[in-house]
Amino acid sequence: MPPIPPIAPPAPSPALAEREAQLRRLSVDLEAxxxxxxxxxxxxxxxxxxxxxxxxxxxxxxxxxxxQAKAMARQGGIGLAEHIFESLKARNNV
Known part of the structure; x- marks a missing residue:
């Protein structure tokens, strides 16, 4: 009997993915x-x-x-954008 493959988590809805992308852009802009x-x-x-x-x-x-600051933030910056993004996700229930 072959093993049962793991169940993949459901793909995020397009609206949710767009909201996350918007929050990420805002986070990077704020870090910049x-x-x-x-x-x-x-x-x-x-x-x-x-x-x-x-x-x-x-x-x-x-x-x-x-x-120059935008380029730095897009390349990872000082990590501030990631913290802002996670905070915004939690506050917006994304």
Missing amino acids: SFLSEMLAQAGLGESRESFGGGVGEDGFASFLRQE
Whole structure:
């Protein structure tokens, strides 16, 4: 007699999967905002004394910093997004 195969858990509904994806995006965005502020406090993007980009560099430094923070968060960041995601899942019964 062949062994009985294990029963696979039911697949999540598309609405539930979409809600989880939305919560994950929100979590990563929040971590990116946090990282952007931390990078600003660390001095990333401040204009240099000599051979800097002038007023243009100052005006666009925050955009560069935000994109760098988004890239960091998408690659795992400091793990903050995962904690936020789990907390949001628990609060929203997902």
